[in-house]
Amino acid sequence: VFTVDEHEIEALLVKVREGPYAGKWAFPGGLVGIGEELDAAARRELTAQTGLGDLYIEQLRTFGSPDRDPRARVVSTAYFALAPRRGLRALPRKDPSRKDDENVADQGPKYADVGWFPVRRLPALAYDHDEMASCALARLRAKLEYTNIVYGLLPHEFTLGELQELYETILGRPLDRRNFRRKILASGLLRELRRQRRGAHRPAMLYAFISREPMVVAML
Amino acid sequence: VFTVDEHEIEALLVKVREGPYAGKWAFPGGLVGIGEELDAAARRELTAQTGLGDLYIEQLRTFGSPDRDPRARVVSTAYFALAPRRGLRALPRKDPSRKDDENVADQGPKYADVGWFPVRRLPALAYDHDEMASCALARLRAKLEYTNIVYGLLPHEFTLGELQELYETILGRPLDRRNFRRKILASGLLRELRRQRRGAHRPAMLYAFISREPMVVAML
DNA sequence: CCAAAAGTGTTAGGGATACACCCATGT
DNA sequence: ACATGGGTGTATCCCTAACACTTTTGG
Numbered sequence: 001v002f003t004v005d006e007h008e009i010e011a012l013l014v015k016v017r018e019g020p021y022a023g024k025w026a027f028p029g030g031l032v033g034i035g036e037e038l039d040a041a042a043r044r045e046l047t048a049q050t051g052l053g054d055l056y057i058e059q060l061r062t063f064g065s066p067d068r069d070p071r072a073r074v075v076s077t078a079y080f081a082l083a084p085r086r087g088l089r090a091l092p093r094k095d096p097s098r099k100d101d102e103n104v105a106d107q108g109p110k111y112a113d114v115g116w117f118p119v120r121r122l123p124a125l126a127y128d129h130d131e132m133a134s135c136a137l138a139r140l141r142a143k144l145e146y147t148n149i150v151y152g153l154l155p156h157e158f159t160l161g162e163l164q165e166l167y168e169t170i171l172g173r174p175l176d177r178r179n180f181r182r183k184i185l186a187s188g189l190l191r192e193l194r195r196q197r198r199g200a201h202r203p204a205m206l207y208a209f210i211s212r213e214p215m216v217v218a219m220l
Numbered sequence: 221v222f223t224v225d226e227h228e229i230e231a232l233l234v235k236v237r238e239g240p241y242a243g244k245w246a247f248p249g250g251l252v253g254i255g256e257e258l259d260a261a262a263r264r265e266l267t268a269q270t271g272l273g274d275l276y277i278e279q280l281r282t283f284g285s286p287d288r289d290p291r292a293r294v295v296s297t298a299y300f301a302l303a304p305r306r307g308l309r310a311l312p313r314k315d316p317s318r319k320d321d322e323n324v325a326d327q328g329p330k331y332a333d334v335g336w337f338p339v340r341r342l343p344a345l346a347y348d349h350d351e352m353a354s355c356a357l358a359r360l361r362a363k364l365e366y367t368n369i370v371y372g373l374l375p376h377e378f379t380l381g382e383l384q385e386l387y388e389t390i391l392g393r394p395l396d397r398r399n400f401r402r403k404i405l406a407s408g409l410l411r412e413l414r415r416q417r418r419g420a421h422r423p424a425m426l427y428a429f430i431s432r433e434p435m436v437v438a439m440l
Numbered sequence: 441c442c443a444a445a446a447g448t449g450t451t452a453g454g455g456a457t458a459c460a461c462c463c464a465t466g467t
Numbered sequence: 468a469c470a471t472g473g474g475t476g477t478a479t480c481c482c483t484a485a486c487a488c489t490t491t492t493g494g
Contacts, residue, residue, distance in 0.1 A: 032284065032295075034286070034293055035286045035293070036286065037284065037285060037286065038282065038284040038295070040453085058478095059281055059282065061279055062258065062279065062282040062297045064252065064257065064297070066254070066255045066256065066257065073254055073255070075252075075258070075295075075297075077282045077295075089268070142335055160339075160447095161445070161446070176484070176485075176486085177446085177447085178447085178448070178449080178486085179484065179485085180449080181448090183482095183483090184248040189478075192467090195461085197493080199445085199492085199493085199494095200444075200445080200447045200492080200493055200494080201443080201444045201446075201452085201491075201492055201493065202444080202445055202446045202447085202490065202491035202492045202493090203446080203491075203492070204445075204446060204447090205447095213448095282462085282477045313445070378472085379484080380473085380474095381472070381473070396457070396458070396459085397472095397473085398458095398459085398475070399456075399457065399472085399476085401474080401475090403455095404473095418464080418465080418466095419465085419466085419471095419472085420466060420467080420470095420471070420472080421459090421464075421465055421466065421470080421471045421472085421473075422463065422464035422465050422466095422471080422472060422473045423464070423473080424473055424474090425473085425474090431485080
């Protein structure tokens with residue numbers, strides 16, 4: 001699960017409780033029920049371990065190296081999910097830096113040993129989850145350019161400035177505000193709401209995605 | 221496994237021997253060995269069932285609906301492969317149409333109940349392989365535009381006309397010859413060989429891919 | 441009054457597209 | 468000779484990228 005906050009892409013990790021990797025951080029996961037769809041299992045485990053629900057989610061890749069879990073042959077189908085920016089409406093743009101271990105998920109019910117970590121300085125992960133992380137990050141960057149799945153990283157209403165900041169964070173480069181605004185509005189994917197967001201400075205018009213269904217569209 | 225021949229995209233199917241779908245056509249597949257990599261298992265099964273080897277291959281998606289095999293819960297990781305055009309050097313461009321069931325693989329050793337089928341008129345497939353087929357076809361079309369994996373559909377040397385014909389078949393639209401040639405050559409992915417291919421008409425210069433490693437490149 | 445983000449148009453350049461004619465060969 | 472595919476150059480258009488100033492608010 002990825003989110004973007006404070007100009008950082010963050011990933012959701014949980015602390016492994018048992019086995020040879022106990023104490024290490026890893027992506028949340030679990031076992032598929034015998035009569036359960038893979039997608040459903042991914043959603044179920046996510047909610048159970050983190051309290052997050054109703055996210056954009058898609059299959060990433062299946063990892064099956066014979067030695068990826070020293071205890072037994074385990075084949076894992078990894079999923080890729082996007083969560084809206086935490087506390088978007090309440091938080092100011094800038095925030096004093098925190099230590100990683102204090103980064104506990106702060107929305108929904110509280111869960112122990114769950115936290116958001118900036119992907120540029122992830123701890124060493126359990127199993128082959130380092131490889132999963134780079135695979136997922138590549139997918140995120142690629143899909144933002146040719147699909148509309150950014151909506152998964154945003155609340156229902158947002159300003160163009162927030163949307164642009166999101167793209168700049170994920171692509172790692174600044175974008176020209178006028179060109180960005182022109183292209184995004186011309187794409188016809190957004191509708192202008194009647195309200196504005198008031199903040200520390202000049203209010204900004206709020207927008208929402210007309211459709212929150214995944215589709216392939218040239219975004220940038 | 222896909223190939224392109226006679227202006228048709230074709231897929232490789234094998235006849236199911238047992239179980240509720242016996243007699244139906246399906247993609248080749250099998251069981252992963254207990255200490256085997258998934259990729260290695262895909263390659264092994266492919267060669268065992270069809271005689272094809274050394275193809276471009278990548279993971280497609282994992283299919284795991286509880287009822288996809290009525291006998292038991294079976295989770296299948298599907299792979300996507302590309303085979304060079306059959307008999308490219310020997311066959312003429314045009315060929316009288318054949319019946320599907322006579323379409324038996326004609327290179328390498330002979331295998332019973334294996335054949336190439338045009339994807340636009342596939343028979344009803346066993347299991348959930350219809351869904352796999354459309355998933356794989358979408359992947360093929362998408363990846364041709366932004367990667368160099370076409371090389372998997374071509375022999376080591378080929379003419380620009382053959383390359384263009386390949387793209388036209390897969391994309392389903394004609395391309396301007398001059399623009400195609402200009403863009404492909406400007407990409408720097410090909411090297412001109414010193415030889416020409418002689419055929420029914422004016423000889424054409426032969427080209428080869430400088431690198432046959434998969435990479436993301438804007439091709440069209 | 442100042443700081444900070446929001447909002448807005450124009451221009452120049454490059455890549456994409458459209459288009460027609462001659463060439464080399466086999467039959 | 469002719470049919471067929473190979474090979475080449477140019478003009479136009481649209482999209483992209485670069486660029487600066489005014490507005491609105493909170494503090």
